[in-house]
Amino acid sequence: MQRFVNNPDDIVDETVRGFVRAHRDLVRIDPNNNRVVVSQFAPKQGRVGVVTGGGSGHEPAFIGYTGRNMVDAVAVGELFSSPTAKSFADAIRASNGGAGVVVLYGNYAGDNMNVKMAQKMVAKEGIEVLTVVANDDVCSAPASEMEKRRGVAGEIFMWKIGGAKAASGASLQEVRDTAQRAIDNCRSIGVGLGPCTLPAVGHPNFQIEPGKMEFGIGHHGEPGAFVADLRPANDVADEMVKVVLDDHNLPAGTEVAVLVSGLGATPINELYVLHDRIEQQIEARGLVVHKAYVGNYFTSLEMVGATLTVMALDEELKSLLAVETACPGF
Amino acid sequence: MQRFVNNPDDIVDETVRGFVRAHRDLVRIDPNNNRVVVSQFAPKQGRVGVVTGGGSGHEPAFIGYTGRNMVDAVAVGELFSSPTAKSFADAIRASNGGAGVVVLYGNYAGDNMNVKMAQKMVAKEGIEVLTVVANDDVCSAPASEMEKRRGVAGEIFMWKIGGAKAASGASLQEVRDTAQRAIDNCRSIGVGLGPCTLPAVGHPNFQIEPGKMEFGIGHHGEPGAFVADLRPANDVADEMVKVVLDDHNLPAGTEVAVLVSGLGATPINELYVLHDRIEQQIEARGLVVHKAYVGNYFTSLEMVGATLTVMALDEELKSLLAVETACPGF
Numbered sequence: 001m002q003r004f005v006n007n008p009d010d011i012v013d014e015t016v017r018g019f020v021r022a023h024r025d026l027v028r029i030d031p032n033n034n035r036v037v038v039s040q041f042a043p044k045q046g047r048v049g050v051v052t053g054g055g056s057g058h059e060p061a062f063i064g065y066t067g068r069n070m071v072d073a074v075a076v077g078e079l080f081s082s083p084t085a086k087s088f089a090d091a092i093r094a095s096n097g098g099a100g101v102v103v104l105y106g107n108y109a110g111d112n113m114n115v116k117m118a119q120k121m122v123a124k125e126g127i128e129v130l131t132v133v134a135n136d137d138v139c140s141a142p143a144s145e146m147e148k149r150r151g152v153a154g155e156i157f158m159w160k161i162g163g164a165k166a167a168s169g170a171s172l173q174e175v176r177d178t179a180q181r182a183i184d185n186c187r188s189i190g191v192g193l194g195p196c197t198l199p200a201v202g203h204p205n206f207q208i209e210p211g212k213m214e215f216g217i218g219h220h221g222e223p224g225a226f227v228a229d230l231r232p233a234n235d236v237a238d239e240m241v242k243v244v245l246d247d248h249n250l251p252a253g254t255e256v257a258v259l260v261s262g263l264g265a266t267p268i269n270e271l272y273v274l275h276d277r278i279e280q281q282i283e284a285r286g287l288v289v290h291k292a293y294v295g296n297y298f299t300s301l302e303m304v305g306a307t308l309t310v311m312a313l314d315e316e317l318k319s320l321l322a323v324e325t326a327c328p329g330f
Numbered sequence: 331m332q333r334f335v336n337n338p339d340d341i342v343d344e345t346v347r348g349f350v351r352a353h354r355d356l357v358r359i360d361p362n363n364n365r366v367v368v369s370q371f372a373p374k375q376g377r378v379g380v381v382t383g384g385g386s387g388h389e390p391a392f393i394g395y396t397g398r399n400m401v402d403a404v405a406v407g408e409l410f411s412s413p414t415a416k417s418f419a420d421a422i423r424a425s426n427g428g429a430g431v432v433v434l435y436g437n438y439a440g441d442n443m444n445v446k447m448a449q450k451m452v453a454k455e456g457i458e459v460l461t462v463v464a465n466d467d468v469c470s471a472p473a474s475e476m477e478k479r480r481g482v483a484g485e486i487f488m489w490k491i492g493g494a495k496a497a498s499g500a501s502l503q504e505v506r507d508t509a510q511r512a513i514d515n516c517r518s519i520g521v522g523l524g525p526c527t528l529p530a531v532g533h534p535n536f537q538i539e540p541g542k543m544e545f546g547i548g549h550h551g552e553p554g555a556f557v558a559d560l561r562p563a564n565d566v567a568d569e570m571v572k573v574v575l576d577d578h579n580l581p582a583g584t585e586v587a588v589l590v591s592g593l594g595a596t597p598i599n600e601l602y603v604l605h606d607r608i609e610q611q612i613e614a615r616g617l618v619v620h621k622a623y624v625g626n627y628f629t630s631l632e633m634v635g636a637t638l639t640v641m642a643l644d645e646e647l648k649s650l651l652a653v654e655t656a657c658p659g660f
Contacts, residue, residue: 002523002540002634004563004600014563015599018606022590022622059598060625193332196597210332233334233344260352265595267526267631268389269345270334276348292352295390295658296626301597304332304632328625 001202003302008200012056012078019063023328026067033090035076035083037063039327042072042095048166048175049073049095051103052159053083054111057198058219060329061298065156067327070163071104075114079198079301080220082110088118092129100128100172104162104179106151107135130176134158136186136309138247139216139225152219153261153298153309154186156329157321164323178320185312187248189240192217193230194304196264208304215239219263219300233270237277240308245285250312252286257311257321262296263303271295274306282310290318297329331532333632338530342386342408349393353658356397363420365406365413367393369657372402372425378496378505379403379425381433382489383413384441387528388549390659391628395486397657400493401434405444409528409631410550412440418448422457430458430502434492434509436481437465460506464488466516466639468577469546469555482549483591483628483639484516486659487651494653508650515642517578519570522547523560524634526594538634545569549593549630563600567607570638575615578640582616585643587651589623593633598625604636612640620648627659 005011016037020029030036043049053075054062062074072095075083083091092101103119105111112133119129134151141148162179170178192214195204206221208214213236216224225243230236250256260275262268275294282289290313298307313321335341346367350359360366373379383405384392392404402425405413413421422431433449435441442463449459464481471478492509500508522544525534536551538544543566546554555573560566580586590605592598605624612619620643628637643651 002538002560004523004566004596004604004636006562006564006603011599011603014603014606016602018602018604018609018624021609021619022602022605022624056599057597059602193334208332230332232336234336236334264597265632265634266334267387267594268626268629269341269387269631272346272348272352272389273336273341273344274334274348275352276344279348279351289351294348294352296598299598301599302595302634304595306334 001197001199003199005199011199012076015056016076026326026328030090030094033087035087036073036090036094037066037076038073038094039066041068043097045097046099047097047169048099048172049097049101050163050166051091051095051101052105053088053091054106055080055082057301058298064329065159065327067325069167069323069325070327071159082108082114085114085117088115089121092118092122092127096127102162102176102179103129103131104158105133106155107133107149128172130172132158132176132179132183134183136183136188137218138187138189138243140218143247150218152188152190153259153307154183154188154311156259156297157186157257157311158183161317161320164320182317186309187244188307188309189244190217190305190307191215191236191240192303192305194265195221196301196303217305233273234277237274238281241278241281244308244310248310250287253288255288255290255313256282257291257313258282258289259293259297259309261298261307263305264299265302265304266306268295271306278308291321331527331529333529335529341529342406345386346406356656356658360420360424363417365417366403366420366424367396367406368403368424369396371398373427375427376429377427377499378429378502379427379431380493380496381421381425381431382435383418383421384436385410385412387631388628394659395489395657397655399497399653399655400657401489412438412444415444415447418444419451422448422452422459426457432492432506432509433459433461434488435463436485437463437479458502460502462488462506462509462513464513466513466518467548468517468519468573470548473577480548482518482520483589483637484513484518484641486589486627487516487587487641488513491647491650494650512647516639517574518637518639519573520547520635520637521545521566521570522633522635524595525551526631526633547635563603564607567604568611571608571611574638574640580617580642583618585618585620586612587621587641587643588612588619589627589639591627591637592629593635594629595632595634596636601625601636608638621651
């Protein structure tokens with residue numbers, strides 16, 4: 001295993017510590033809980049707090065989206081595991097400026113359970129919490145079972161929009177509804193070309209055979225829509241766009257934001273090769289690419305592969321997307 | 331080969347095209363040369379132009395550092411190969427605002443030759459060019475042969491400082507001298523845990539055995555100082571800091587900027603694990619970490635590994651480092 005690790009049990013603590021050292025102008029560790037990263041700009045009195053959380057190994061998600069006009073506090077889980085209810089509760093407390101808190105997180109069983117428990121814990125302290133559960137991963141369930149779909153890189157747009165809306169002084173309900181609209185407007189798909197290894201395990205917990213691709217793979221190697229022969233980048237890009245836009249069904253002329261993220265070990269130039277074709281294909285379908293993001297925005301350790309997220313925009317979402325931010329992930 | 335490629339011969343064209351599509355608010359392709367990327371803010375009349383160039387496969391270097399208060403134009407080479415003299419000349423022309431142009435590039439035979447030829451080509455057109463040749467890679471030659479050392483991730487600091495100085499309205503000689511001071515103040519080291527593959531070749535052109543690390547590796551897999559058993563991350567970090575600072579020999583109390591970059595396929599959380607120890611070790615030696623950068627800033631396709639760069643700061647370098655920039659790489 002060719003990796004920079006000490007004791008595998010210490011990876012998350014060391015990651016968080018190194019992260020906060022590197023970005024101490026933007027973030028700090030919660031003094032009560034070393035699995036909570038807090039923005040240096042939080043809490044903001046009279047503003048809605050914005051919280052997320054999830055397993056580690058997806059850096060810069062989730063911690064990297066903490067900062068000014070972004071997420072106020074993040075609950076940090078073990079590698080690929082939900083944070084505890086206590087960590088979610090402490091993140092809610094750390095971001096509470098007296099106007100309520102939204103928790104914007106991904107649709108995974110552990111996160112669902114722990115956010116609900118945290119919500120009960122802080123309710124006793126008088127902190128009102130509303131939630132948005134991201135479910136942008138098209139291949140994780142059919143359109144008829146949207147509520148079963150997992151949250152993936154569309155969460156970055158949800159956080160950006162939610163953070164900007166909260167910074168504007170909007171109410172708790174308004175922030176929640178706008179973040180909900182952001183993720184409702186997102187569709188994502190992942191393509192895996194190679195697996196990843198949890199250092200404590202020492203070998204991949206799933207396999208992708210050489211010459212094959214797992215189309216529709218999840219952020220933890222969850223099986224996708226199908227396994228097929230790996231084809232040229234343009235064919236893969238075409239299929240990604242097709243699956244996302246067939247599900248999205250947007251009227252011609254719709255402006256969209258596009259996010260192409262590497263999964264960890266794909267060379268950055270290949271993300272641009274994919275993006276070149278993706279943007280052509282999106283525009284060929286009559287949509288207008290308003291803004292694009294290409295890079296390692298939401299990874300899965302050293303998985304080889306890439307994800308595509310398309311968010312449909314309206315005037316408000318465009319202006320919230322343009323709000324200036326300061327966070328390590330952007 | 332688990333990669334997103336079409337015809338391997340088209341990778342660089344597709345990369346540049348996808349890059350410019352994604353970041354068209356910041357960059358454009360030179361209408362005369364599709365291997366030159368130009369800042370949307372260039373040329374700046376009456377200001378010194380800032381140019382760099384190098385082989386592809388190191389994204390976001392080199393093209394990603396084009397933008398406002400950064401590099402004005404970049405000559406783009408094939409994967410791991412120098413750009414042509416014509417591309418360097420066209421980049422110089424595109425960035426020329428009438429006050430001369432600095433070319434800030436890395437010490438490789440092809441780049442040296444092609445920059446010199448470009449300099450002669452544009453001299454006939456009345457464009458004055460001064461150059462800085464980066465040589466921050468400690469293990470590429472002994473201190474007694476500094477002029478043989480290669481340029482690596484310290485170039486990012488050279489571009490940042492040079493770009494900010496040029497934006498301030500400084501003269502050609504002042505911009506050159508300040509960029510030279512920036513790179514003179516940098517020392518870098520790379521550690522490789524796994525090789526990378528040029529898609530046209532189809533197999534790695536060097537090997538790193540499982541359980542081993544290549545300490546002091548170059549950005550194209552050039553052999554390092556030694557091959558050793560891969561040790562825990564903290565031991566690797568300690569050795570990286572030792573080699574860099576023993577060569578640097580900075581007085582206690584010196585403020586430094588630190589850059590920890592992944593080489594392409596190392597999980598981002600492991601860069602933070604390394605950084606956590608690196609920063610501790612740097613401060614244990616009496617230095618002060620003023621600012622840190624951790625991420626995939628200068629890669630080598632999907633090489634597994636990381637680099638450390640330490641730049642000694644003075645008051646002017648600190649203020650130039652703080653100048654606001656807009657470029658895809660930061």
